[in-house]
Amino acid sequence: MKSLSIKSFWKGILIASLTSTSGLALGQETDAREVIWLSGAERAALMSEMRLFLSTSQQILEATLAEDMTKVETLARPVGVKLMKDTPASLKDKLPAGFTQLGPQPQAHLGFENIADEASGLGDQTIILQQLADLQKSCVACHAQYQIKVRD
Numbered sequence: 621m622k623s624l625s626i627k628s629f630w631k632g633i634l635i636a637s638l639t640s641t642s643g644l645a646l647g648q649e650t651d652a653r654e655v656i657w658l659s660g661a662e663r664a665a666l667m668s669e670m671r672l673f674l675s676t677s678q679q680i681l682e683a684t685l686a687e688d689m690t691k692v693e694t695l696a697r698p699v700g701v702k703l704m705k706d707t708p709a710s711l712k713d714k715l716p717a718g719f720t721q722l723g724p725q726p727q728a729h730l731g732f733e734n735i736a737d738e739a740s741g742l743g744d745q746t747i748i749l750q751q752l753a754d755l756q757k758s759c760v761a762c763h764a765q766y767q768i769k770v771r772d
């Protein structure tokens with residue numbers, strides 16, 4: 621009896637791993653987003669920028685609701701045009717034009733810059749929430765279009 625339950629334990633593990641492997645394969649087959657090939661280090665740098673985008677968006681939302689416009693500007697400004705200019709040329713060369721030019725990347729950075737401008741200007745809460753909603757459309761649009769794979 622005991623050995624039977626151990627057997628079924630291993631059977632369970634086998635089934636679980638087979639299911640998750642085929643799930644992964646299925647995910648790759650259906651992921652039709654354009655692939656951007658980067659080195660491991662480039663991917664890490666870009667993903668760290670992405671996590672900064674997410675945490676900044678969340679903090680801007682919170683600071684806007686708290687009507688702390690000084691904080692909104694302090695959060696948004698460094699992620700705006702300044703950060704866009706800091707993207708290394710070697711990485712820019714590997715990113716498709718749709719990503720970097722008129723596409724979602726400048727829109728995202730300009731979106732943060734607009735929020736910083738509004739916060740340091742009139743600081744209208746509703747306008748900033750609208751700007752944040754518009755900015756997040758560029759996140760959604762780009763994520764729907766591109767995926768990153770590593771090739772060192």
Ligand code: HEC
Nearest residue numbers: 667670671673674719724725728758759762763766767768
């Ligand atoms: C110009 C394109 C583009 C824009 C704009 C963009 N992203 Fe991304 N983001 C990507 C790509 C590509 C990935 C990797 C997706 C993949 O490989 O499946 C990614 C991944 C991420 C990740 C995962 C990070 C990790 O550590 O794995 C987060 C979080 C993220 N983006 C947040 C955001 C937020 C928030 C915004 C908007 C403020 C945003 N992104 C705007 C292209 C973009």
